[in-house]
Amino acid sequence: MIALRIMGGALALCVATTATAQDVRFVACPIYRDTNYHESNPDHHGRRTGCWLVDDPETGIRYDVNDSWSKPDFAYGVLVEGDIKEGAEDTCGGIQLGPVRTSILYDRECPRRSLMAEGYTSRPPLFSERYVMPGFVERDLPDPPYRTMTFSPTFDFDSAFMTFNLSDYALDQAIYYYRQVGADNVSKVIVTGWAATEPEVISGVTLAERLEVAQERVDGIVTTLLRMGIPEDRIETHAYGNAEVSDTEYADGLEETSRRRADITVVVD
Amino acid sequence: MKMAASRLRLPRLAALASATALAVTVGMAQAQVDEEYWWTAGSGEVFPEVRDYPNAAGALRVLVEGGPVDTVGHAFFEPIGPNGRACVTCHQPHDAMSLTPRTAQERWEATGGTDPLFAAWDGSNCPTMPQGERASHSLLLDHGLFRIERPWPPRDLQGNPIETDFTIEVVRDPWGCNTGRAYGLDAEEPTVSVYRRPRPVANLKYILAVGFDYDPKSGLAMELDPETGEPMSGNLMSDRRAQSLSLQMRDAAASHLEMLRDLTDAERAQIADFESRVYAAQQTIGDDIALDEVAEGGAELLQRSEAGLLGIFASPVWSEFDAWAEMSEEEMAALPPETRAFRESVVRGLHLWRTRSFLVNDSAGINQPLGFGNPARNTCQFCHNMSRTGIDVAPGQIDLGTSNQPFADPMPHLPLFRITCTGRLPHPHYGREILTSDPGYALTTGRCLDVGKITTQQMRAMAAREPLFHNGIAADIPGLVDFYDRRYNIQYTPQERQDMINLLTAL
Known part of the structure; x- marks a missing residue:
């Protein structure tokens, strides 16, 4: 299922994965769990902590969406799209999703919900594999011969x-x-x-x-x-x-x- | 102005120790600033390569890379405009190349208010006020604020009006400069007057350094200098209206110097050359505590370090003082008690800086739209992330709540505006209406989302240039710590508060 339009010649695709229907997709108000990862993990000072959780309104299942690179705002609803991360440890009080995306829906206001840590530790924040390096750092790009x-x-x-x-x-x-x-x-x-x-x-x-x-x-x-x-x-x-x-x-x-x-x-x- | 580098004797530090808390208190004594330190435009004296200036905490050091500067005929020091001011008038070395209310008050007393510093255009609350009266200059004299006039609607770099997604109304206009016939939204050429502190002209290589190709807060590549085609850092001015030294100079010449002509290429080159070589930092605490002894505080390290580096990848922010944490008990025991107590306090403050996390909420530029979430738990160095100066590499347009209600303190001496967001979506944290004393970055972009955003300021030499924040909302360093404590509910203990104050004072 490729939507790429061919313009001006044959295009080579940068394909690494095959899109499939995600395991879960729903809209709900997010919940912030205020864990404080660094207190027990001094090697992670200054990095993003806390847990983001969202309950699927149809099943009542609570999902951990922390792996979304774009985090929710607890004042607004979110569209959750993700796959269940099989075998992942429950560190926040929900089933881990990953990969997962959360889109803030700014036209859907939510009551601000936050929970105490309640024994949950969260986990080390993700460091993106897609970290954009400063300009002087060489990129990992294909070698010649170059193609579209x-x-x-x-x-x-x-x-x-x-x-x-x-x-x-x-x-x-x-x-x-x-x-x-x-x-x-x-x-x-x-x-x-x-x-x-x-x-x-x-x-x-x-x-x-x-x-x-x-x-x-x-x-x-x-x-x-x-x-x-x-x-x-x-x-x-x-x-x-x-x-x-x-x-x-x-x-x-x-x-x-x-x-x-x-x-x-x-x-x- | 005398050249001798005199060191004013200050009362010794008060070291207060108890079984439960140790508070090393700095800033209790008020250093007297006299005429010795005022730099008169066109004085023709040589700007020294290194000079220490006393302040309430100890002494500030200002140094110029490359040796002393002959200021005769120098565009930074000569009154090249018609109002008798030079750049140095409002960027005084004693005040860390900024200007404090105390200095302004002394000039008022010394000159009966006739110093060019008090130019009607921006050194008074509004040019329409009677200029001979102190009350007409109260914002400068009492708060260190200059009037900044911005066009309404905002203009792009080519001078074309920007289509805004908000409207602006004046709720309070204590000086008549936003509702008058000559100045304000109803004037023939509509303007918005806001009032801001002068940013220090020092350590600018850090302010101008471009760390990354992209601005994560806008989601776009960094803007290009229209004169050179090179990317700009976006960290130079509080509202990002001019992003290169050349553009800032033109803006300042036309407004603060009231020049009717453009600066010549030679003048701009001369000013840029000087500004790029000036460094300033607190050098000593009291009479006896040298910030570069064992540690690497002070101005020299600023001069020789590389700019634009993220602390997490280079030298951690304020690693200048890491060496104090590594001293042995034997070494510490050999120190005078006040020195030891201060160093220990700074080290604790450093630990707090790096590790004490708190919930940042409803701060556009942090919680939105980068993807960090709202709220986001993190530490001081999350935003103050550049080695050596603690500015935001990103760049740093952030709404801390220093201007926007309800977070800003009541500031009846400042105007108050009602912003109504008219776009498809309201402001994510304030809704459709925002009350603000300074729309900040929104006066540059025309976007509701940017109302109240102010560029993160460098954190060096703060003890020499209080009050702090763009509008002087924090009277001093303790006031700054208290603002953050209150805004983000950090809940510093008295000891922690003092340790943070001592760390920031040592910068």
């Missing part, structure tokens, strides 16, 4: 914000790939924004992304491409609704997440 490649940052629901060390990693990879290939060998960079505009009812809530968010995703990416030195006349843009599922590695195999993306295709001559 697509990098597909994903987004939270109805958002065009490039989440740090998640979606900006894919964009960074595209930019440094462009530089590695060399401007003389790239005919264009095609940016295609997608929005999951098809309405769905999840936990009794009808959700559909705005069509405009597809263009907003493009605009943000183009702003960054220009600031990073890619010439405007080398950039081609498109924005579409009715996004289909993609196999992009940046969705971590979460099928519905993969719809909310942009495709940045570096077209190599």
Whole structure:
């Protein structure tokens, strides 16, 4: 199930995983459990701690969504999409999800719910495998011969914000790939924004992304491409609704997440 | 101005010990600042390579890399505008290249209010007020605040109006500069007047350092300098309206110096050269405690260290004082009791800085939109993360609540604005309406989400430039610690509070 549009020649895909339906997908108010990991783990000073939990309203099952790189806001509802992490220890008081994404739904206010630690320790915060290094650090990119490649940052629901060390990693990879290939060998960079505009009812809530968010995703990416030195006349843009599922590695195999993306295709001559 | 590097004798530190708490108290004595330290624009004296300036905690050191500076004809020191001011007028070495209310008060007394420092444009509460009266300059004299006039609606770098997603109304206008016919939202050219402390012109290589290609708070690549095409750090000014020294100089020349012409290339190069070589930090505590003895406090390390490094990957923030933690009991026992007590307090403060976590909530720029969540439990160094200066590499536009109600203290001397967010979504932490004394970064971006965000300030030489925060909401370092304690419910014990104060004073 590939939504990549072929433009100007055959495109090679950057495929690492196959998107499948995620194990759980629901909307609910999040719960913050105020654990304080560093007190018992002095090696983890200054890193994010605490637990984020969300109860599935249909099953009552409490899930631990801490592995979501974009954390909830306890004042708003969240859309949870994730896979159950089999065999994972319960460190927060819920079934661990991972990979998992949580999208804040700013139009759904929630009572602020927080719990005491109650013996739960949380666990060492994740260090993203998608850590965006400073510019002077060499990227791990493919060796020659170079080919046309697509990098597909994903987004939270109805958002065009490039989440740090998640979606900006894919964009960074595209930019440094462009530089590695060399401007003389790239005919264009095609940016295609997608929005999951098809309405769905999840936990009794009808959700559909705005069509405009597809263009907003493009605009943000183009702003960054220009600031990073890619010439405007080398950039081609498109924005579409009715996004289909993609196999992009940046969705971590979460099928519905993969719809909310942009495709940045570096077209190599 | 005299050149002699005199050291003012200060009362010895009071070391208060009890069975349960040890409080080493600094800042109790008020150092007298006299005419010796005032730098008059156009004085023509040589700016020394190294000089120590007394303050209530001990002494500040200001040093210039590369040797003394001849200020004759130098654009930073000469009154090149029509109002008699130079850059140095509001960036005094004694005040860590900022300006304190005490210095302003002394100038008022010494000159009867005629010093160019009190220029009507921004050295008074509003140019329409009677300039000969002290009350017309109360914000500068009592709070160290200058008037900053921003266009409404905000303009982009090309001067084009920005479409905003909020409206602004004036709720309180104590000085008439936001509702008058000449100044304010109803003026022919609408403006918003806010009041801010001058940022120190020192340690700027850290402020200007670009750590990463991307700004995680905007989700975009760092903005480019329109003059050089190079990325800019975004940490130079409190509202990020000018991000390079060149752009800041132009902004300052047109406003603070009231210049009708642009700075020449030579003037800008001269100012930038000087500003890039100045370093300032607290050097001693009281008469006897040298911050660079065993440890690496003071200004010299700032000069020779690399800028822009995240503490977690380079030298941890305030590792300057790690060596004090590693001293043996025998070495500590050999110290004078006050010195030992102060060092131990700083070490405890350092430990608190790194390990004492607290819940950060409803602070846009932290809790939203980066993905850290709301609330987020973390420590001081989470945001104050750059080695040597404690600024935010990210860059640091954050709403701590220093301007926005309900978190900001009542500040009846400041204007109050009602912001109404008109976009698709309300502000995530305040809703549709926000009461603020300074919209901050939103006056640059035009975005409701940025209301009250102020760029994280460097943390060096704070004892020499109180009051603190952009609007002077903290009268001193204890006030700053108390603000954070209250805002984020940290619940420092009296001992912990004092240890944090001593750490921050040593910077």
